[in-house]
Amino acid sequence: MKAATSARTWVTDGQQDRAAMLRSAREDFAAGLRLHELWLFLGWRDVKKHYSRSILGPLWLTLSMGVMVAGLGVLYSQIFRQDISTYLPFLAIGFIMWGLISGLINGACEIYSSAAASVRQVRMPLSVYIFQFVWRQFLTFGHNFVIYILVAIIFGIWPGMTGLLFFPALAILLLNGVFAAMILGPLCARFRDIPLIIASVVQVVFFMTPILWSAHMLPDRAVLLSLNPFYHLIEILRDPLLGNPALPENWLACIGMTIVMGAVATLFFARYRARISYWA
Secondary structure (H helix, E strand, O other): OHHHHHHHHHHHHHHHHHHHHHHHHHHHHHHHHHOHHHHHHHHHHHHHHHOOOOOOOOHHHHHHHHHHHHHHHHHHHHHOOOOHHHHHHHHHHHHHHHHHHHHHHHHHOOOOOOOHHHHHHOOOOOHHHHHHHHHHHHHHHHHHHHHHHHHHHHHOOOOHHHHHHHHHHHHHHHHHHHHHHHHHHHHHHHOOOHHHHHHHHHHHHHHHOOOOOOHHHOOOOOHHHHOOHHHHHHHHHHHHHOOOOOOHHHHHHHHHHHHHHHHHHHHHHHHHHHHHHHHO
16 A cells, blocks of 8 residues: 555656646746847847958858859759759759758757856856757848849749748748757757767758759659658748749648657757756
């Protein structure tokens, strides 16, 4: 009888601890959102600081990506025997979106380890570092998006009302970026080899995702392509900008992935949030 009572007490205490951790994580994010002026300023300052005393500033990224897109567009349009007026916009949008995706993944690994001094010394919601990071990536993406505008003007692309689907697609990507940071930030602060592994994996996934090549080149949409979450993200972002609504299965895959990522990230962040200051 006493053993059963002790077991029930242990289970109840465990449930209460999990509920307390989840509540603390929610309070952390609520406090972080209320400090939006802080992380908006810090993210903007990071971008300016990185390119201080530079003539073009962050537009150097835009220029380098634009040159790469132009060069690869001409080359691969000949290799794949594609009309350059069709292939170059396809490639440009793919590169721009992959730049944001890879930046969110690789950068998420350094959120807390790169801000170790602040994490240890400043009493501030840990979610502020996540929001600051995602905002900084979004600002960089905004500079690179100029390439699409130029390409659209040159080749006469007008997505029309279909282009409005780009905004919910971008919101889904940024939300997944927040969830990825909630997982990778603490994890990479604890295990410093993981960022190197993730960087290598991201490089491999780039070639497995239809950026240089089109999904229509694969017969019957290969299974590996359908299981690639980055394929679905790229498609819901790229198709609206080209004036084509993305396939329903792409949207369903991205929505389902976001729900799963949100649940996993919330549980992970709540479980290990209190240890980040010791790991950073």
